Amino acid sequence: MDEQLSHDALSEYFADAFPALSTFVGELESQGETRGLIGPREAGKIWSRHILNSAALVPFLPSTGSIVDIGSGAGLPGLVIAAMLPGTAVTLVEPMERRCTWLTEMTDLLKLENVEVKRGRAEEFHGAFESDVVTSRAVAPLDKLARWSLPFLGPGGQLVILKGRGVVDEIGPARKVFKKFKMSEPEILEARTIEGAEPTTVLRSVRHGG
Numbered sequence: 355m356d357e358q359l360s361h362d363a364l365s366e367y368f369a370d371a372f373p374a375l376s377t378f379v380g381e382l383e384s385q386g387e388t389r390g391l392i393g394p395r396e397a398g399k400i401w402s403r404h405i406l407n408s409a410a411l412v413p414f415l416p417s418t419g420s421i422v423d424i425g426s427g428a429g430l431p432g433l434v435i436a437a438m439l440p441g442t443a444v445t446l447v448e449p450m451e452r453r454c455t456w457l458t459e460m461t462d463l464l465k466l467e468n469v470e471v472k473r474g475r476a477e478e479f480h481g482a483f484e485s486d487v488v489t490s491r492a493v494a495p496l497d498k499l500a501r502w503s504l505p506f507l508g509p510g511g512q513l514v515i516l517k518g519r520g521v522v523d524e525i526g527p528a529r530k531v532f533k534k535f536k537m538s539e540p541e542i543l544e545a546r547t548i549e550g551a552e553p554t555t556v557l558r559s560v561r562h563g564g
């Protein structure tokens with residue numbers, strides 16, 4: 355467990371999702387680095403760096419409906435969302451086969467019945483299905499990410515993504531594609547979880563016409 359975070363604070367924050375997420379953290383600690391899912395020396399920091407960072411998105415998401423997480427990698431934020439919001443249907447889109455194998459293994463191990471893993475690049479699924487919300491973390495600069503993400507949204511659909519503070523500088527180059535998909539002006543929100551964890555930045559935009 356991360357040094358600065360107490361078991362009690364994490365257990366209280368994650369409530370019903372805590373057992374599944376503890377199992378997930380244990381698997382990331384034991385296998386994450388060797389399977390190329392997390393960086394070296396991250397094993398002791400998974401709760402703060404990855405799980406709480408992903409969880410920061412959850413207060414901005416609906417508790418029902420469909421969510422597609424683009425470029426899920428190790429399952430961040432997609433598996434964290436699925437564990438915390440069991441009333442949603444979460445699709446994880448990831449092109450790398452070995453990461454999809456991991457995602458499927460974790461979905462089974464954590465007994466998440468609301469997860470579907472789709473192997474491929476986001477662009478390959480345009481037109482194949484729609485989603486109420488698209489999420490992502492650390493996948494691409496905003497203009498590229500918007501081209502990959504926005505075709506999944508119908509009217510009223512939302513883009514809700516984790517980004518670094520520098521996201522404000524990415525909005526200009528992405529404006530054209532936001533306009534093309536009739537998206538609202540992106541909001542930049544500060545997202546907090548528990549005391550002692552770093553706040554993070556969330557970008558949210560809604561497709562007009564819902």
Ligand SMILES: C[S@@+](CC[C@H](N)C(=O)[O-])C[C@H]1O[C@@H](n2cnc3c(N)ncnc32)[C@H](O)[C@@H]1O
Nearest residue numbers: 424425426427430448449450475476491492493
């Ligand atoms: C830096 S990793 C981030 C993984 C995870 N979201 C996280 O925060 O740890 C970027 C991920 O995006 C995936 N990716 C790259 N291009 C993609 C595309 N066109 N569509 C979907 N996923 C993509 C990569 O395979 C990789 O797993």
